[in-house]
Amino acid sequence: MILEPTVAPRVSRPTHVEIDLDQLTANYRAVERAVTPARMLPVVKADAYGHGLVQVARLFESCQPAGLAVAFLEEGAILREAGIVCPVLVMGGLDISQVPDFLHFGLTMTVSSVQAVGAIEEAADRMGTVARVHAKVDTGMGRMGVRPEGTAELLDALVRSPQVEVEAVYSHFATADEPDPAQTLDQIAAFRRVVSYFGDRDLPMPTLHLANSGAVLQHAASYLDLVRPGLMLYGVYPTEIIPRTVGIEPALTWRSRVVLSKPLPAGSPVSYGATWTPDRDTRIVVVPMGYGDGYPRLLSNRGEVLIRGRRHPVVGRVCMDQFMVEVGPDTDVRVGDGVVIIGAQGEGTITANELAAWAETIPYEILTGISSRVPQRYQGSTSRPDQ
Ligand SMILES: Cc1ncc(COP(=O)(O)O)c(C=O)c1O
Structure with missing residues (x-):
């Protein structure tokens, strides 16, 4: 499989999507078996x-x-x-x-x-x-x-x-x-x-x-x-309630990494418009992606991400290139930790349907909205070793 990144070649971006080609093949075959x-x-x-x-x-x-x-x-x-x-x-x-x-x-x-x-x-x-x-x-x-x-x-x-x-x-x-x-x-x-x-x-x-x-x-x-x-x-069902008569699984994981962690005193607002202010001394982390990558701005103060397998809330407005997450005062979350936006991490899972519900839209818009700024990385037996 040939990957043609829209970011500079050989520069790896912490924010990317990982696509499991074997899962795509499994989904294809599951549908094929059902309709033959x-x-x-x-x-x-x-x-x-x-x-x-x-x-x-x-x-x-x-x-x-x-x-x-x-x-x-x-x-x-x-x-x-x-x-x-x-x-x-x-x-x-x-x-x-x-x-x-x-x-x-x-x-x-x-x-x-x-x-x-x-x-x-x-x-x-x-x-x-x-x-x-x-x-x-x-x-x-x-x-x-x-x-x-x-x-x-x-x-x-x-x-x-x-x-x-x-x-x-x-x-x-x-x-x-x-x-x-x-x-x-x-x-x-x-x-x-x-x-x-x-x-x-x-x-x-x-x-x-x-x-x-x-x-x-x-x-x-x-x-x-x-x-x-x-x-x-x-691997995505059109709605949460449609009968799951064919077994499919998501093939895409949307990942990023914590690039900054800092304490935030009670009363200090976060992001444009100062729409969120903690009422306790806490800690926030910055995730280097935003609506310019297709992460909807409607997820401001609504979305959740996984870090160390646990859910944490998006706080303040989502910016073009960053958003902030409250990880709480006594956290083990560190700079460099993986952030999962869609997909599984540890015991946790966030689906495209869930993101869509928070953003008042459909999973189609979430997936097709992931912008060309987000590199696609391929995994699976059908991908080339250099991917
Ligand atoms: C004409 C047409 N056929 C098929 C499809 C596939 O639909 P779905 O993604 O719901 O399977 C679409 C998608 O919108 C479409 O426009």
Whole structure:
């Protein structure tokens, strides 16, 4: 695995994420076993949910999925330049000025409107190639995708075109991770109606895919030909209450180190805005990371970290590059001690879901928010010894 740090090479930063490639493989295989005979289309967008786009794509490609899914052309281009050869589906909206680049990099486009078809045909014709597309239907997400009533017109245009190969049709769920199944079941039914287009015309059925992590966990009826999980491959459940029907474990540990420890007399405020003041003589430590690394400022006076296996509270406002932790007057915590922001240490564990709850958000935002300033280090049998 190649690590491309955005900080100076050979300078090791105390703040980093550690990614266990063997755990990622175990999660992949657990999902695969649960959904078989459906095949895998793992989602590696947004830097593989903070785990490293190229490194994770290489790992998952070695698991022989049906393909990989990203959000943007740019992510797909990075994968091609890194030597990824399997099919790569770009799920985001198609900017037609980018169609030649899709064709150049051999990336699969998501087509949601009949207006895009002309531009695809024209570019494919000019470049002497055939565009691989997945048609997207909006069965209730209200985002990308053609509305069901417009699907026949879009499919007519795509199917008729010699410059286009409709490899698949797909849709996306809005509520698959919620306890009430009603909307997901409606979306599955709407999708089935839409794809009857092919049977009705004696056309071969393309590949069909629907399921994100929530649907993998709760809706076996949505597995179809491929599943498209993201979050759960990284070992994180979309919510705390979703049934854990597939066993997965987090693969990422976010670490830092104590760089300063000092006594703080009662009444001395901490950080911008002076929002926290101890009412006893105590001791605080400084952790060299902040919202510039993706540690949400909403964790000011709310977050907790692990030091020496015990939880300690974040006190005062989280700054761009630092935050402070109260360790109490009689502590054994020392400068140089490891700090765990997400992950396990000793008997303690802090999850991405827990951080998300404190920050009033979802684990997706926590993981994808870890900034490019935080180096990624890889562990596991599939990583290179120099990592
Ligand atoms: C179209 C699409 N499919 C699949 C996924 C994967 O979803 P999850 O990470 O919940 O499994 C996403 C992620 O947001 C998505 O946008």
